[in-house]
Amino acid sequence: MTTTRFSSQSVLAQGGINKYIKDVSIIPPVYTSTTYLRDSDNQYRSGLVYSRADNPTYRPAEKLLAELENAVDARLFASGMAAATAVFQALKPGDSIIAPKVMYWALRQWLKTFGQDTGLHIRFVDTSNLEELQESVNEKAPTLIWLETPGNPLWTVTDIEAVSAIAKSCGALLAVDSTVATPLLTKPLDLSADIVMHSATKYLNGHSDVISGALAARENNEFWQRLVAIRAQSGAVPSPQDASQLLRGMRTLFLRVRESCQNALYIAEQLEQHPNIVEVLYPGLKSFAGHEVAAKQMQGGFGGMLSIRLAGGEKAAIAVAAQTQLWHRATSLGGVESLIEHRASIEGPDTPVPSDLLRLSVGIESADDLLKDLQQAIDSAHA
Structure with missing residues (x-):
């Protein structure tokens, strides 16, 4: 049987709902429960243990975003900052990071303070200038390159595919803040990025009434599983109501x-x-x-x-x-x-x-x- 692939417009309008929940509702319910039943043999075959780690309300929006980004998986976070900083928390003390000189100011401040305090070595370069980026990579190979394109608020555009080649040449991960582009305009994972991040508060929700963030991955590898664990252990999850409203926003x-x-x-x-x-x-x-x-x-x-x-x-x-x-x-x-x-x-x-x-x-x-x-x-x- 051939699987038909529909356009992003149609997938969004449907909200990806029928494929991701077993419910007759056109609008999926909000699950407010914080805890879930064990099986009779003391197992959790449903995969749901406690809402600090997961909640059924998250999954429709996560699966929809994963489909839009051509990702293997996606996870919602409590905010864009929670999603972004989780990527850096997944690194180890002494790891080296390259980030843009001009980027979302709150994350830049976090990197300059808390990021460096945790032992990360951070360099800010003009990532749109491939020669300057290559020189920085040659000076010290990074563990991770972080891009934001278009970059807030000068809207600097960085060639994701070209930077991906540089990252792969030195064994670095590539993560892209694609909040402004949205998955409708740019798909970083298709351009060989490893992780894509969204402040879902912005375009994904689109109604200025939800704080949320999201990460999506090209591969379900050890680094992605580390990010999933960080979200669960830190409790950096949105409320079920916010996840439901986010899905509503994504449909338009x-x-x-x-x-x-x-x-x-x-x-x-x-x-x-x-x-x-x-x-x-x-x-x-x-x-x-x-x-x-x-x-x-x-x-x-x-x-x-x-x-x-x-x-x-x-x-x-x-x-x-x-x-x-x-x-x-x-x-x-x-x-x-x-x-x-x-x-x-x-x-x-x-x-x-x-x-x-x-x-x-x-x-x-x-x-x-x-x-x-x-x-x-x-x-x-x-x-």
């Missing part, structure tokens, strides 16, 4: 990401020639430094995130954010609503982010309305 992922990508590209193209904007950072623009790599490894769109740099510096950037009416001044990204944020003031004095930069998370509102709102805010700030 295709529609939301498609609309956000279209809106972001339109806004980026319109703002590129604005006299009071110094630079528009968006992988979909042909003028963007990483556009060619993005076009190669991002299929169906270039994401819903862009940044703009304002003439007039930090003062003008903060003023623009203050003048917007449709854009919400708030942290996070990937929701249906559009957000605007001055990142440098959030990240602090050691941030690599320019002080004239505003990060934009483009939602699913009218692109014309979002553009008009930005234009009036820029004009007001520069009046």
Whole structure:
């Protein structure tokens, strides 16, 4: 019998539900139980012992993500940070890590503090510059290379397949934060990455009402089993309610990401020639430094995130954010609503982010309305 492989759009709309739970419900139930019955001979053949390790509510979302990423397995975590830091906790003291210079600031801070405190040797390089990356690898072979592409908030694009070749040449693992790309635009495991990470709080959920993270693996190997054990032993799991809401959000992922990508590209193209904007950072623009790599490894769109740099510096950037009416001044990204944020003031004095930069998370509102709102805010700030 031939197995039909359906598109991501159809798989998402169904939520992968019928294949992964034995229930007649179209919407799977939420299992709130913290503990499970043993068999009469004292065994746990169901595989369920205690909800700190697993819960039936997690599995539909995990199996759906694994299918989208072409992974052998996936696991939900309590947050994106819990998922990301688990990867580094699975390493051993003295192991060497290469990470991007520009990346999600909270993880960068964690690596610089707690990561180094646990004995990890961490180097921050421009991972999009393959020559610089190779030089760092030649200096000291890493145990793990961590990528984030597109990289928050400059949206630097790194060639995953090329970095994978470098990683394999020195026996390193390759992990990729693909939160911004989502599995609909980039599939890192198909490009020979070993682990893919998502802050599921963002696009996977898409409604700014769930905190969750996820990891997916290309192989069910010793390192993956170590990650599964870390999740169970640390209790870094989401609540059953959050897992259920995450699955609900994932069922509209295709529609939301498609609309956000279209809106972001339109806004980026319109703002590129604005006299009071110094630079528009968006992988979909042909003028963007990483556009060619993005076009190669991002299929169906270039994401819903862009940044703009304002003439007039930090003062003008903060003023623009203050003048917007449709854009919400708030942290996070990937929701249906559009957000605007001055990142440098959030990240602090050691941030690599320019002080004239505003990060934009483009939602699913009218692109014309979002553009008009930005234009009036820029004009007001520069009046």
